[in-house]
Amino acid sequence: MSSNEKIPVGILGATGSVGQKFIELLSNHPWFQIVELSASEKSAGKLYKNAVNWILSTPLPEEVANITVQECEPNLKSKLVFSGLDSSVAGGIEEAFAKKGYYVVSNSKNHRMDKDVPLLVPEINPDHLEIIKTQDYNGGCIVTNPNCSTIGMVLALKPLLDNFGLEAVNVVTMQALSGAGYPGVSSLDIIDNVIPYISGEEPKLESEPLKIFGTFKENKIINNEIKISAQCNRVAVLDGHMECVQVKLKKKVSIEEIKKAWDNFSSEPQKLNLPTAPLKPIYYFEEDKYPQPRIHRNLDKGMAVSTGRLRKDPLFDYKFVVLSHNTNRGAAGGALLCAEIMKAKGYI
């Protein structure tokens, strides 16, 4: 696809940490081309390179550096917009765009739990996309992707749910600093330290999976009823959320059956060969010490989840660890994959 034939896209909240990751991932994207960037009043009118405090370790793409930032008003030429807006403003702005007919793919929490908004993980619930047809947005729509700590866990759980049934899930997270945005966590608070609390995180992790694993029937998403308990901690890791997970299954299964379920797992994004989809959504590591954030977070474009240490549990059935990249798979990359499946399936 030549540059001219690509679908033009805009980014809302382009200067924030998620906005930057969108830019990194959309640079050289085969289908989409960034043509517009929106941010707060403070940045509007400036060249992007002058408005942003670029924090990624890949250089700011030249073709984006000289785009003039606009305010977040629904008068963009691109019909598809990615939102990395802060949740303090995302709600209203995203609605305003949708009402004007834009396709809004959002990483913000505001509309995740709206009844007619899909909370989409393309490998898990692509059928939920159908619900956007019930949205009352004049042809526009809002599609959301889950919280960064949810997405790794639900990917690892999906094959267990499908093959063995899930009754209860217990999870304790050790989450990376980039999940708090920039500047986020002060260095004085986290070097030689752990913070056993992340505001609002545990409720998300206990509720979002129920919707994601919900059944789409008669134009409604009926939530799943797994019981979940979550405890969330911040640790001194730059990228990559690590989670200790315990599960109670509906069927008695062996360790080998679970590993096989993970190994065999492949879904629509893989079949459709979406550009941002991992070749394989789940990798299991046999070494006791694996996975680790620094070593495995970038696996398969940072879009796969890594699992390890699967073993019997005295209180549940099994316990294991899951790792996923919180700003790739867990934020901008996840949202981009949502847009790709929307395009591939004709929603865009």
Add this chain to the structure above:
Amino acid sequence: MSSNEKIPVGILGATGSVGQKFIELLSNHPWFQIVELSASEKSAGKLYKNAVNWILSTPLPEEVANITVQECEPNLKSKLVFSGLDSSVAGGIEEAFAKKGYYVVSNSKNHRMDKDVPLLVPEINPDHLEIIKTQDYNGGCIVTNPNCSTIGMVLALKPLLDNFGLEAVNVVTMQALSGAGYPGVSSLDIIDNVIPYISGEEPKLESEPLKIFGTFKENKIINNEIKISAQCNRVAVLDGHMECVQVKLKKKVSIEEIKKAWDNFSSEPQKLNLPTAPLKPIYYFEEDKYPQPRIHRNLDKGMAVSTGRLRKDPLFDYKFVVLSHNTNRGAAGGALLCAEIMKAKGYI
């Protein structure tokens, strides 16, 4: 007590990280005086200051610096010895000392599960000390203290066990680097990283509490039967093990009742006013973000445990976090407190 009247003590494994902590804590101790240091053949014959790679941030006490290190042979003048020996050699050496009539207070794992050896936390099971009378060691004895990840948890659980009864405990740890000894964990393995595995740690955390909480009856320790599941992780923290704990209790209780049980908890070391005992064994913090390793690990001489974030749990009854200093409360300080209670109660 003048220096001459103090009880002379020796340290086995004096150059290791636990050995160094013993020296730090015994410096200026009101009852005990270090007079002998033993270590491996490699160090024997050298002045301590030349044999040790001192890693603590308090200076090496002058009166210890010039003691000549001896081999770990049971021919010391001190009848009381503290063992910080590596578990690869601790078993045999400690036995050899006990058989020659020494009182061995050990931080090593080797004899912890011996039927006639107390696994002692002075605030919890001081009555277990009585079992040393059944040891077949010609007047000597072996007393052990638990693993560094066990001790914080059992202290926080003890008031719950006593007041409400415990059915099940689930724990996920984020453990400090000093728990691995020196040089221990390579910096290349842990900066910007988490390691979801610590060799041998989970079995200890699942089994040691059963003995500690056991009943001493007819010269036997009968293990408790709480069900425990543990998952252990290494994080980039120098000192202080953080643990996310969930409990199923035998009684229905309120949050306030649990806080009150913690707040009221006080035990023999406090009544006996032992020099190394914390004034208060358990501190609860109301702030969501507390406790934290860097801020609270040194609380009350590093001998108290800090708890926080007590809240209802969807799968168990309650969940909360516990923090304790792994080399003070969890190793050398814990062992020292064992010796103090032995002295106070006439076992020495």
Add this chain to the structure above:
Amino acid sequence: MSSNEKIPVGILGATGSVGQKFIELLSNHPWFQIVELSASEKSAGKLYKNAVNWILSTPLPEEVANITVQECEPNLKSKLVFSGLDSSVAGGIEEAFAKKGYYVVSNSKNHRMDKDVPLLVPEINPDHLEIIKTQDYNGGCIVTNPNCSTIGMVLALKPLLDNFGLEAVNVVTMQALSGAGYPGVSSLDIIDNVIPYISGEEPKLESEPLKIFGTFKENKIINNEIKISAQCNRVAVLDGHMECVQVKLKKKVSIEEIKKAWDNFSSEPQKLNLPTAPLKPIYYFEEDKYPQPRIHRNLDKGMAVSTGRLRKDPLFDYKFVVLSHNTNRGAAGGALLCAEIMKAKGYI
């Protein structure tokens, strides 16, 4: 001195990181008693414990926790005030207090270079205090202490200047995060990283020593004319500035003569036995790997400087490293020592 006989003091900027350190150091001070706390409008009217985000690892002193914070207006009862104000507001507020007759001891940069304001390091230039008599402040005065990166270096240089003469000084710093205040440096910017720039730091380090080492004559401070070059870096250390220093001396001297000059150095704060003065201002370490921030920053109440690695230099005469605690010796502790010498010498 009973609590009633202590000199009442106030703190300006009490909620900031330097303000907190003042509170920590003034708790249980033998001469001074905190009675008033001032901060921004936002905090005024609140109890201190509710206004502050306490970041130190020692607990907030109880007697301070319940003081009601006031605005920074010159209507305090305490005549002596310590200023930890941000430099964006310190200039005017400090002047306003001085004009109303307050003794202002400030850690802010604003008035450091005023001709009639001493830039005081009590071990180095206590005679400069005399210049406050020329201040036009209706009986009040302003006294400043130097930047945190300056103070360690000048203490190590002072004995060289006095004994051998100094021609040129080259310094490269590796500075701690607490020097940037709170929240200061984002964790995303410094974990696994170095930042080779600290805004405004190099000019301070190149100019402040000239005034500190200046001669007080005929009511004027005549600057010294040493040539100084500074390069400043931020590293992932919580507390403690490390500096690589090279010196060109006026006399040829041996390594032993320099070590002896450091070892013999003692000054008025030591003679006057000031409560916050280190017993010994400079400690030299023979081990190649010393000093180190984590190990030596708290030496002698965090008020001493540690030196090491003294060796011949191919371009200058000698090179060595200096370490000092940037918020104790380098900020609040340094300012407190200024107030102590003012009191001891009758300026207060």
Add this chain to the structure above:
Amino acid sequence: MSSNEKIPVGILGATGSVGQKFIELLSNHPWFQIVELSASEKSAGKLYKNAVNWILSTPLPEEVANITVQECEPNLKSKLVFSGLDSSVAGGIEEAFAKKGYYVVSNSKNHRMDKDVPLLVPEINPDHLEIIKTQDYNGGCIVTNPNCSTIGMVLALKPLLDNFGLEAVNVVTMQALSGAGYPGVSSLDIIDNVIPYISGEEPKLESEPLKIFGTFKENKIINNEIKISAQCNRVAVLDGHMECVQVKLKKKVSIEEIKKAWDNFSSEPQKLNLPTAPLKPIYYFEEDKYPQPRIHRNLDKGMAVSTGRLRKDPLFDYKFVVLSHNTNRGAAGGALLCAEIMKAKGYI
């Protein structure tokens, strides 16, 4: 070039940290193909994947994983061998290979200062390669690349030397942990810390540039006579050595002339389009806060050096910072580039 046509190569010290980096960089190399791996007796006979503790964040290449490790005896089929051997054994083994006719390209320090061995930085002194003809090794040869802290600095200095002449260089380093090998520096020694000493590093940094910048004349390398002073520190950074450099030049030049000299610098590896050569050896960053290890170390395949903060110096002429990747450009990547230029110029 098909796999069959590639030059077969062996790696000496294949399990060490430099050996692993050689494997990473040689995987998919267009000219060279790893066919043999040698390591210590302990590893010999095992499959590589079972012998190695793989520490890199890219996965162990499959085609290498199943090679059986051999002892370091000069009976390999590959005539070209890369040595990542520890210096405790490298000297003799490398000689033994060279004497048997092997081309040894070494990252070890042992032969760097041998009169007939080139200390090669392909962008700087490719003509020195000619000296291998004077080696007395039966057709074999030894070629070395410099120490990891030397190589970044000399690349930044080369255009200054060529255009303006160099009289004196002062350097203070902040070096990454990977430079110490694996396990290298204990986490307990470097988290929240700086170590102001690296054994043997300063002498290398003060002497190696003199040979690298030497003149090759009449089959001899005549050392340059720049005066250099070096101070080396270890900081909590995984990869990437940062250096604060000051220079005294022979000509008066402007800042713009220096930037231009850096920008224009290009050399034989660029002209020959060597596979591992950076497109541009030196990148200058205008932002005060740049370069930074985490952000710029991987620039241009990790083979470029980044400079920044060029400014006038009160004691020398100019000061600036240099950053380079210590295990890519500074070790295995640098050695690989040596082999590539040897091949391109017909020495292999």
